[in-house]
Amino acid sequence: MPYHSIVLVKQVPDTANVTAEAMKSDGTVNRAALPAIFNPEDLHALETALELRDRFGGTVTAVSMGPPKAADVLRSCLYRGANRAILLTDRRAAASDTLATSYILAQTVQAIGGADLVFAGRQAIDGDTAQVGPQCAEKLGIPQITYLEQLVDVRDRSVRVRRNTGSGWEIVEAPLPVLITVMETANRPRPEGARRVHRFKRARVEAEVAAEVKLALPDATDDEQAAETARRVEALRKQGLLIEQWDLDRIGADLDRCGLSGSPTKVFRIQAIVLTKEGYTEIPPTEEGIRRLVHELVLDHSIG
Ligand SMILES: Cc1cc2nc3c(=O)[nH]c(=O)nc-3n(C[C@H](O)[C@H](O)[C@H](O)COP(=O)(O)OP(=O)(O)OC[C@H]3O[C@@H](n4cnc5c(N)ncnc54)[C@H](O)[C@@H]3O)c2cc1C
Structure with missing residues (x-):
């Protein structure tokens, strides 16, 4: 039986390669100074969906x-084997917190027509909240399984998953449709396929085409640039190289639930933590060791 999956993938600043310019003077992240990468756990979510499709048939849509x-x-999803790719891009979605982000993504999943399985990474390495997957499931009104380590089986309309519990694992079962968040221990993501890279390297969203036209025809009028963009977009569509670009109207979003107005999170304070201590202290797993540790933590005001 074929299964249709949607995978939520996020582009994130590479927080593993932080340089001195990574923070702005106001304490916020200087995204322009960090290389943008595929959120690592989303690669494992994609791989889980691709393996499922390879085994049972169906489709994989990356969002x-x-x-x-x-x-x-x-593009990287297409290079690895995704059947379809959709970018939700809209200035009115800027400054969305996890509540607004998950609302927009859930609306997108619904506008696609739903799926048998929705996969997300467990956590994004920039926001780090691990809230978006579970919040999407809540808004879609479907069950969720978090921390997938292994997709044990899919049979008819149910899925069995081995999930990490932090101190071990458990096997859980859920009816489809279901949303699953995937850990990096789940699998080894396949590399981008050379043939698919060759085929999809010119795949673009309309906004990228418009930017390229602007660069290529700087002296053209706005109307001429728009006409050239429309011509190129149509040519890409015919070749199957147009990555779908959706906005908030396309998914019927309630604008009050998007962007700043849909984001109740208030950033109280941003604090730069500078680690001064070098090396580490080993605490023996004894009553005395714990007593000494607590004493030290009280002395430096970490607790108490
Ligand atoms: C007040 C406030 C303002 C913010 N403004 C901005 C802003 O202007 N621009 C900005 O980029 N961020 C902004 N953020 C950060 C933004 O809220 C988070 O990046 C976003 O909600 C995802 O949360 P997370 O990174 O913790 O993801 P997690 O919950 O850790 O992600 C879990 C999984 O959900 C999926 N997922 C998460 N986000 C996306 C996405 N965008 N697309 C597809 N899949 C996704 C992925 O599969 C990911 O692995 C803001 C946050 C706050 C609190």
Whole structure:
């Protein structure tokens, strides 16, 4: 039986390669100074969906919400074997917190027509909240299984998953449709396929085409640039190289639930933590060791 999957993939700043310019003077992240990468656990979510499709048939649709540059991760999904890619990009979605982000992604899943399985990474390495997957499931009104380590079986309309519990694992079962968040221990993501890279390297979203036209025809009028963009977009569509670009109207979003107005999170304070201590202290697993540790933590005001 074929299964249709949607995978939520996010482009993130590479927080593993932080340089001195990574933070702005106001304490916020300087995204322009960090290379943008495929959120690592989303690669494992994609791989889980691709393996499922390879085994049972069906389709894999990759969805990302972000600026036009996020089309990079969608191209990477196509290079790895995704059947379809959709970029939700809209200025009115800027400044969305996890509540608004998950609302927009859930609306997108619904606008696609739903799926048997929706996969997400467990966590994004920039926001780090691990809230978006579970919040999407809640808004879609479907069950969720978090922390997948192994997709044990899919049979008819149910799925069995081995999930990490932090101190071990458990096997859980859920009816389809279901949303599953995937851990990096789940599998080894396949590399981008050379043939598919060759085929999809010219795949673009409309906003990228418009930017390219602007560069190529700087002296053309707005109307001429728009006409050339429309011509190129149509040519890409015919070749199957147009990455779908959706906006908030396309998914019937309630604008009060998107962007800043849909984001109740208030950032109270941003604190730069500078680690001064070098090396590490080993605490023996004894009553005395714990007593000494607590004493030290009280002395430096970490607790108490
Ligand atoms: C007040 C406030 C303002 C913010 N403004 C901005 C802003 O202007 N621009 C900005 O980029 N961020 C902004 N953020 C950060 C934004 O809220 C988070 O990046 C976003 O909600 C995802 O949360 P997370 O990174 O913790 O993802 P997690 O919950 O850790 O992600 C889990 C999984 O959900 C999926 N997922 C998460 N986000 C996306 C996405 N965008 N597309 C597809 N799949 C996704 C992925 O599969 C990911 O692995 C803001 C946050 C706050 C609190």
